[in-house]
Amino acid sequence: MTAPLLDAHRLVKRFGDFTAVNGIDVQVQPGEAFGFLGPNGAGKSSTMRMIACVSAPSEGSLHMFGLDAATHGAAIRARIGVVPQLDTLDTELSVQENLWLYGRFFDLSRAESKRRTKELLEFAQLSERADSIVDNLSGGMKRRLSIARSLINEPELLLLDEPTTGLDPQARHVLWDRLYRLKQQGVTLVLTTHYMDEAEQLCDRLVVMDQGRIVAEGSPRSLIEQYATREVLELRFAAGTNDQQTAALAGIGERQEVLPDRVLVYANDGEAALVQAHDRGARPESALVRRASLEDVFLLLTGRSLVD
Amino acid sequence: MSAGLLRIIPPAMVVRRPHRMIERHIVAYRRQWLIVVSGFFEPLFYLLSMRAGLGDLVGTVSVGGREVPYDAFVAPALMASSAMNGAIFDSTGNVLHRLKYSRIYDAALATPMSPADVATGEIGWALIRGQLYAISFLVVMAALGLTNSWWSLMALPACALIGLTFAALGFLGTTFMRGWSDMDMVTTLTMPLFLFSATFFPISAYGSWAWVVQLSPLYHGVALVRAANEGVWTASMLGHVAVLTAVALVALTLAARRLDALLRK
Structure with missing residues (x-):
């Protein structure tokens, strides 16, 4: 070197x-x-x-x-x-x-x-x-x-x-x-x-x-491989009800993040996680499966609280 | 500069490229030459008004044992004051803009330029501009018959020293300003200097308050320019030179330090 x-x-x-x-x-x-x-x-x-x-x-x-x-x-x-x-x-x-x-x-x-x-x-x-x-x-x-x-x-x-x-x-x-x-x-x-x-x-x-x-x-x-799963399921619920979803979603995927505007479910198979969430009675207004990105790593490592 | 000296002088204080700053100003002011020219008129108007109005009323004033007409008495003082005002003008508002708003000093310090280069360059520029005004003022004085001998030319280095002192003070003061509103302080501070530095009447007129007048750096500048114009030199001139030089050196050193502290946190 x-x-x-x-x-x-x-x-x-x-x-x-x-x-x-x-x-x-x-x-x-x-x-x-x-x-x-x-x-x-x-x-x-x-x-x-x-x-x-x-x-x-x-x-x-x-x-x-x-x-x-x-x-x-x-x-x-x-x-x-x-x-x-x-x-x-x-x-x-x-x-x-x-x-x-x-x-x-x-x-x-x-x-x-x-x-x-x-x-x-x-x-x-x-x-x-x-x-x-x-x-x-x-x-x-x-x-x-x-x-x-x-x-x-x-x-x-x-x-x-x-x-x-x-x-x-x-x-x-x-x-x-x-x-x-x-x-x-x-x-x-x-x-x-x-x-x-x-x-x-x-x-x-x-x-x-x-x-x-x-x-x-x-x-x-x-970094993505080390800190995130392959896919991420993004769920949007009615405003202000994100925190109430944690019970329904518990155990799905590897972990969840509750953000102010959406709930992220980290899973290697996003579609499967979405089916699971539905089976448990979660009714998101919208759902999206995407590949994990650096942003997920960033959120995990630096916390989600708003830093001024 | 030898390596030994470099070890003693902190890097922020090394002066090597002040002329780069001056070059930048020459280019910038090519577009704003009217502003440069306008600085010449203010002291000229003062001089003409003093000559036309006050001159007849006051008559003569005693300088170094000689009786001189009032306009010849006041002209060197106006020249010294304009050296001060020009230097202050260049080293406050313009410096504040570059320091806090366009932030070109930040840009300069990202290069091999040192804070002392920037401070010295700014003060050097104020000096150059001040000398241009001083020369033109002296030409007008000569044309009006207010100069006495070739000694009057010594008013130019005297004005350079005044410019140096006040540019350094102005720059130092500006490093403490928080914003444009603090610029009002500049007039508040320079106006009394202009009025009470034995500018319009001899120091004897101040009676027992003369020592206060002597605290004004401008007083020492006025004394020098007046002596040059009269061609009357006494040992006390060395004292005036020493005061101005000392103030200039201290202010310049502090200004470079402040710039270092502000921009290289």
């Missing part, structure tokens, strides 16, 4: 009395697409900020490209690209100025920065908007510009914090396509998301975080 590109050991981040990240171990290999999954407040963004070398770990060690993040922050930042959760685009500049001036922060020559700007505008499908003021762009365009900007230093590692939150489905697919291309070019991707489809699409390997800790690790498929 090659040396890990990212190597975090017992990483802790505290803000006063609050522990946002509570001793996580993470290794990412070059070329991998790695995801941090977790509900809001799980510690994903704090972890990303430490990896981006803009936030010092409270404890533990963090090495990137074999360099100690505590002492080589600037050298590490020179080799990574960051797409923050909220756009930090320069609203006083045009699209292309946002790119080439950012390149200057990485000490690129003006000519080189402008050359790369041209390429990146193509890549982000923004060539026609090169002279637009950033404020006039759509959400999807701004996101693509953020990604283009993060690539100006030709990073070996790209950090994306919830890259597609708030985008419409078309814009998300365009973005996924661009990220997939980068991955094929050998760029290592580390991203956070709470969209399970995004994680399944993009990540070779991921960790699920909850309350500052890593609660599971593996490929999307292996």
Whole structure:
């Protein structure tokens, strides 16, 4: 195995009395697409900020490209690209100025920065908007510009914090396509998301975080196999009566989850479970059998209570 | 910078690329040159009104044992005040916007740029803009016959020092602002400085309260610009330079630390 590109050991981040990240171990290999999954407040963004070398770990060690993040922050930042959760685009500049001036922060020559700007505008499908003021762009365009900007230093590692939150489905697919291309070019991707489809699409390997800790690790498929059944039966009952169904459903499948809007029955044979439920007198308003997804793993591992 | 020094200076304090920030501003302001030009007129209007109105009423004022007409007395003070106002203007509202709303400092700190690079670059930009105003103001003073000798050119470095001090103070203050409403504090703080820094009357007029005036950094700036314009240099000028430099260095260091604490939590 090659040396890990990212190597975090017992990483802790505290803000006063609050522990946002509570001793996580993470290794990412070059070329991998790695995801941090977790509900809001799980510690994903704090972890990303430490990896981006803009936030010092409270404890533990963090090495990137074999360099100690505590002492080589600037050298590490020179080799990574960051797409923050909220756009930090320069609203006083045009699209292309946002790119080439950012390149200057990485000490690129003006000519080189402008050359790369041209390429990146193509890549982000923004060539026609090169002279637009950033404020006039759509959400999807701004996101693509953020990604283009993060690539100006030709990073070996790209950090994306919830890259597609708030985008419409078309814009998300365009973005996924661009990220997939980068991955094929050998760029290592580390991203956070709470969209399970995004994680399944993009990540070779991921960790699920909850309350500052890593609660599971593996490929999307292996996590589903490990933590969920093959199929899931989704039952919808009249509003407010979900809790009354537990007696009728007890013992069907491997386990049940009562969600606010539906009851999930985890079973290897969903149809059989539905027949069983009917036999026991359950009368759902609707029923659906589907394959288990990463979302089921997520719900199991991080609990269903609403996290603010 | 040697490796030994790097170990002593925390990474946040290393200044290596402040000019990148300035380059960004030059590009951004190419579109907003009118705003830049407008900053020149306010002190000019003040000067013309003082000359036309108050000048006749007041007559002459004694500076360093010499009697000078009131407009020649007040012009250097207006020049110093405009250096302060320009620096404050650039280092507060604009900085607040970049710090809290467009968040371009966050973007800059994701690169090899350090918080000290950002702070120094912002303050450097305020200085450059301030110098442009100072030069044009001096040209107007010369055209109106308010300058006395080539010593008047020394008013430019004096204004640079004033700009540096107030830009650093403005930047530091802005790092404590919670939002736009706190911007009102800026006028509340600079207005008394403008009025009570021996700007419109000599410090002797303040009687036993003169020591309060001396607490104002602008007072030291006004004294320097006035001395430059009169070509009268005394040892006390070194004291004025020392006060402004000390305030500037302390404020700049604290500002870079605050930026580090705010953005690199």
